[in-house]
Amino acid sequence: MLNVHHLRTLAEVVSSGSFAAAAASLGYTASAVSQQMTALERATGLVLFERGARSARPTTAARHLASRSLGLIDQLTAVERDARSLAAGARGVVRVGSFPTASAALVPGAIARLLRRAPDVAVLLDEGEPDDLVAALESGAVDVAVVYRYPLSPRRWPPDVVATPLLDDPLRLTVGADHRIVTRPSWGLADLAGDTWIASRETSAGAQNLARLCADAGFTPRVAFRSDDYTVVRELVRAGLGVALVPALADALGAGGGVHQRAVSDARGAAVRREVFVLHRPDNSAPLVPVTVEALRRAAGGLDRRISRQRPTCAPETAS
Structure with a gap:
């Protein structure tokens, strides 16, 4: 099963345009973002980034996977919010x-x-x-x-x-x-x-x-x-x-x-x-x-x- 945290990071990388920008937005280091994307590539068998010396450009597969993940991430966020509300008695x-x-x-x-x-x-x-x-x-x-x-x-x-x-x-x-x-x-x-x-x-x-x-x-x-x-x-x-x-x-x-x-x-x-x-x-x-x-x-x-x-x-x- 795919790691939803990796999917969330992928969506942020595609949206922000770089590992560094995604790391700043999510509170990770750029190295942690890179490691998550490598793990996601292994899990899916897909090449998600065309990596250069100083850049990593999302592939078509990465953009498609990020697009499909957005609805899932929104639903999961809502579930997490409901769980916190239930736990707090709200x-x-x-x-x-x-x-x-x-x-x-x-x-x-x-x-x-x-x-x-x-x-x-x-x-x-x-x-x-x-x-x-x-x-x-x-x-x-x-x-x-x-x-x-x-x-x-x-x-x-x-x-x-x-x-x-x-x-x-x-x-x-x-x-x-x-x-x-x-x-x-x-x-x-x-x-x-x-x-x-x-x-x-x-x-x-x-x-x-x-x-x-x-x-x-x-x-x-x-x-x-x-x-x-x-x-x-x-x-x-x-x-x-x-x-x-x-x-x-x-x-x-x-x-x-x-x-x-x-x-x-x-x-x-x-x-x-x-x-x-x-x-x-x-x-x-x-x-x-x-x-x-x-x-x-x-x-x-x-x-x-x-x-x-x-x-x-x-x-x-x-x-x-």
Whole structure:
């Protein structure tokens, strides 16, 4: 197989008119150019130069070979440029998995940050709950996964993934604007024991977390409505159909009025929250993975500050 570097040198010699000029252009010595051309003649079996005492004139064969090589050299240069971009994380495809609330409040800012840094990157987004996303990560269907867990419902991540903390997402006890309890100077979780509750699907970590909180407060919540979409949950609360625990992340983009909210703590006095992480597999060597994790981490930092500045409409209260 012909040496592409020799072909590139040949094209430069033919274009510039001499070994010396080609050497200056390519950063070689004239002797190195001469050696490359001799090697190319041996490889092709062609006489490429009519050599004189002080000159080397390209033959017709040399001009033809140089002409045919130009397109190949351009293609190779493009491939080399793409390879450098891929290695630097400036080009390629990254597949992101996320749960719906983060897909709305966190992921868009991270993707925008990533694309400002590397506009040639293609980002694919898929949604799911943590169990689905962890399975997709382990199967290779996604490169990174944004997931959550509740401290009251411990979840262990697989040993073959790296978990990077992004933010703490406090939960807020949420009731309608006209709810009877909002006129009280102090109220908490136990005061809503007789109310209708709105929760996520029964097998979800959010529903299990609610059940444990309520059990610690001495009651079992009567759940009439279930949805994993916190926009739906909030609208049901706003309509006066029940009460709910709503993550602050769900309100991070501004959900408007119509409800009263109160920070809530568990029976030990700890703030009730869920923890948000980004997971990736350390054996995934794609350069875009650490770049994407960093974009998510930075976007989460800004979002965490925004959540911290937002205050529930009522003063914090403990669960009991």
